Each structure stands twice: as structure tokens, then as C-alpha cells.
Amino acid sequence: MRSPTSTGRALTHPSGGGTITIKTGCLVTLNRRHFIEDPEVARRSGLRIETPGDALAWVRGEIG
Numbered sequence: 001m002r003s004p005t006s007t008g009r010a011l012t013h014p015s016g017g018g019t020i021t022i023k024t025g026c027l028v029t030l031n032r033r034h035f036i037e038d039p040e041v042a043r044r045s046g047l048r049i050e051t052p053g054d055a056l057a058w059v060r061g062e063i064g
Helices: 032-036 037-044 052-063
Strands: 006-014 020-022 024-029 048-050
Touching: 006 032, 032 037, 032 048, 037 048, 048 052
Parallel strands: 024 048
Antiparallel strands: 006 020
16 A cells, blocks of 8 residues: 655644644545545645545555
């Protein structure tokens, strides 16, 4: 299976309690028209964009 790319994102809690950085490599969506069928979205975002079924198959493959 493919390995996700990671993009760091800084998140700040609305209460001002601090900032954390997360890394994500995949966007899971049912919106084929705007995300999956347009390869430019994945290229520009650096994310792997998949349907829930594709993402679940990837997870199952990773955990064996």
C-alpha cells in the first residue's frame, strides 16, 4: 500500500490553552467531484485523498 505524506498543521485551541502540531497524510471524503476526481487538489495539498472505503482498506493493510 501507499505510505502517506505528512503535512504539519498548527492548531490553536479557542480558549488560548496552547498550540499543538499534528501531521496528516490523508483526507477522507465522499466528495468525488471536488476532491477525488481532480488530481490537482491532491498535488497542491500534498495529501492522499480517498473515499472512506479506500482509507479503511489502507488501514486494514497496515495493521495486517
